[in-house]
Amino acid sequence: MTVTYTARVANARFCGFSKLLWAWKGSIYKVLYKEFLAFFAMYTAISITYRFFLYDDQKRYFEKLAIYCNHYASLIPMSFVLGFYVTLVVNRWWNQYTSIPLPDRLMCVLSGGLQGSDERGRLLRRTMMRYASLSALLILRSVSTAVFKRFPTMDHVVEAGFMTRDERKKFEGLHSPYNKYWIPCVWFTNLAAMARCEGRIKDNHTLKLLLEELNAFRGKCSMLFHYDMISVPLVYTQVVTLAVYSFFLVCLIGRQFLDPSQGYPGHDLDLYVPIFTLLQFFFYAGWLKVAEQLINPFGEDDDDFETNWLIDRNFQVSMMAVDEMYGDLPMMERDRYWNDSNPRPPYTAATLFVLRKPSFQGSTFDMSSRPSSSIPITSSHPSALLFHPAAHSSLELCSSQPAISHNKAVSTPKPPLGGNKMSFLTVPFSEPQRFRSVSMGSELTGS
Numbered sequence: 001m002t003v004t005y006t007a008r009v010a011n012a013r014f015c016g017f018s019k020l021l022w023a024w025k026g027s028i029y030k031v032l033y034k035e036f037l038a039f040f041a042m043y044t045a046i047s048i049t050y051r052f053f054l055y056d057d058q059k060r061y062f063e064k065l066a067i068y069c070n071h072y073a074s075l076i077p078m079s080f081v082l083g084f085y086v087t088l089v090v091n092r093w094w095n096q097y098t099s100i101p102l103p104d105r106l107m108c109v110l111s112g113g114l115q116g117s118d119e120r121g122r123l124l125r126r127t128m129m130r131y132a133s134l135s136a137l138l139i140l141r142s143v144s145t146a147v148f149k150r151f152p153t154m155d156h157v158v159e160a161g162f163m164t165r166d167e168r169k170k171f172e173g174l175h176s177p178y179n180k181y182w183i184p185c186v187w188f189t190n191l192a193a194m195a196r197c198e199g200r201i202k203d204n205h206t207l208k209l210l211l212e213e214l215n216a217f218r219g220k221c222s223m224l225f226h227y228d229m230i231s232v233p234l235v236y237t238q239v240v241t242l243a244v245y246s247f248f249l250v251c252l253i254g255r256q257f258l259d260p261s262q263g264y265p266g267h268d269l270d271l272y273v274p275i276f277t278l279l280q281f282f283f284y285a286g287w288l289k290v291a292e293q294l295i296n297p298f299g300e301d302d303d304d305f306e307t308n309w310l311i312d313r314n315f316q317v318s319m320m321a322v323d324e325m326y327g328d329l330p331m332m333e334r335d336r337y338w339n340d341s342n343p344r345p346p347y348t349a350a351t352l353f354v355l356r357k358p359s360f361q362g363s364t365f366d367m368s369s370r371p372s373s374s375i376p377i378t379s380s381h382p383s384a385l386l387f388h389p390a391a392h393s394s395l396e397l398c399s400s401q402p403a404i405s406h407n408k409a410v411s412t413p414k415p416p417l418g419g420n421k422m423s424f425l426t427v428p429f430s431e432p433q434r435f436r437s438v439s440m441g442s443e444l445t446g447s
Contacts (some may be wrong), residue, residue, distance in 0.1 A: 248281055
């Protein structure tokens, strides 16, 4: 049911999104056309009544009412309320998708952690993975109308192979007034403990990793349940809906074209069709329809989640990973870059332009090649910032102890009163002294 158009907008080009405007499935036209036609029909009925069925004194009263409605319609904070509401719903929509339990991590840990290629080991792996799939099915069956229509009763779950008849009797024999989607996860943990006692799970660290992945899987099932139970507060949804509908009900009267001969300000033209009012309805009411579709993505709308496809995919992939692929490895051999210290996969003719681009080294890598303005440093001391080749210099390893200079302490000469001031960047060298290079990890002695 999800409408996918990612490949059509892979590259930005001239009027790239305009080609999407002709799509019908999942489009705003399909969702909004009934409300749009109803709004235009009501506007047209009021316009015809004003033009042809009202007396002159009634027209004058209607014109005052229209001006009044148009003036105060802007007091309804529709854009502010609707914008925050749609942002909240879109974030909630994506968080619900990321909460759908996927078995990929669990099946990899189970396939590598539970050893045994005999029938007992195979039975343990397949049963544990089936319990995880059963838990996901039970929670999706509780929140998704599409999944519930596919599995309306527990008999359908048994017939589909997710549960045996004995497991169903055990499941129904555990009485609880709450949703029991978590029971297969407990069965999973019991089988994991049994496999550890049998030595098929070699150590406690592997058992811990397996149970952590199961708890993450069960946690996503729980999040779906709570998203279904805790909706966006009803008062918020009511406020947004009332704001949008009341605004356009006022616009039915306030946006009417009045008689130009009456000289009302802003009513110099009589166009009959309110083009910009219809566009405004299309945008704002369409915005509300976006929230209406995304607030529960587990329905059967065009853009709702493909829950049945996810069930099929997850069950098939997980069973293959823990059974058919267990211990089934391709023969190891040397790769084609075995003796190459700088391997580079080949490029096709369509991607050769990538080779012409230099490798990125960092945003400051090429600063040395850029022209920069230098600040002249002046000093009255003749030996400032100069290292003489004949001066005694040595590099020593930097230790954790502070550097000890065997030379005399050097004091910076004070500038004479009234003379030129010495720059703060000026370092006079009157006697040999030692400096420590922090970045190079060495000490430098110079004069």
